[in-house]
Amino acid sequence: MSVGVGRRRRVSSVLVLLAFASVLVACGDDEEPGSLPTSPAPASSTPAPTVEPSLAAAQQQALAAYEGYIQTYALASQAADPDDPNLARYVADPLLGQSRRNIRKLKDIGAVQLGAQKASVVRSEANLSAKPPAVTIFSCLDFSDMKVVYRSNQSPIPGFSISKTRAPAVVTVWQYETGQWLVNATKEGSHSC
Numbered sequence: 001m002s003v004g005v006g007r008r009r010r011v012s013s014v015l016v017l018l019a020f021a022s023v024l025v026a027c028g029d030d031e032e033p034g035s036l037p038t039s040p041a042p043a044s045s046t047p048a049p050t051v052e053p054s055l056a057a058a059q060q061q062a063l064a065a066y067e068g069y070i071q072t073y074a075l076a077s078q079a080a081d082p083d084d085p086n087l088a089r090y091v092a093d094p095l096l097g098q099s100r101r102n103i104r105k106l107k108d109i110g111a112v113q114l115g116a117q118k119a120s121v122v123r124s125e126a127n128l129s130a131k132p133p134a135v136t137i138f139s140c141l142d143f144s145d146m147k148v149v150y151r152s153n154q155s156p157i158p159g160f161s162i163s164k165t166r167a168p169a170v171v172t173v174w175q176y177e178t179g180q181w182l183v184n185a186t187k188e189g190s191h192s193c
Helices: 003-023 053-079 085-089 095-108
Strands: 111-115 118-127 134-142 146-150 166-175 181-188
Touching: 053 085, 053 095, 053 111, 053 118, 053 134, 053 166, 053 181, 085 095, 095 111, 095 181
Parallel strands: none
Antiparallel strands: 111 146, 118 134, 134 166, 166 181
């Protein structure tokens, strides 16, 4: 195997992993990178269902952690900076370690992310009696404004493109003993986007 073929295979396998990891990180409409859209309350003659204040507060804090993670992951990937301290403000292990490894792979091959993934939340569910308390977020990820290029000249990486620009994701956010809500895990969802 020639050196060029071996490097292309290594770059290709790294980028496939990065694309899949990114699928589990973000999506949306035309908002700023990482923003989570808000939708107006539907017009209706029936009163809106009430949500227990503690559940509403938990969901709001979990959504803020998810939005922070989307934004900081995009910024760290754009700089190929796996040690960005802002990541730990919004995400915990095992996802923190996985996110840093994925960004380090970008750095190792001399690549960066251009643009950003976007996220739109479909719904969220809080379970405050779980140990630890958790919020599950069902999200749609959009990668149409994002690509991975070589840092040195912003040229596309041969053999790499993001083929699936929209994907569903299920995100778990836990409340830790400190009271802080941190994104803990993501996986591909089965809901429609």
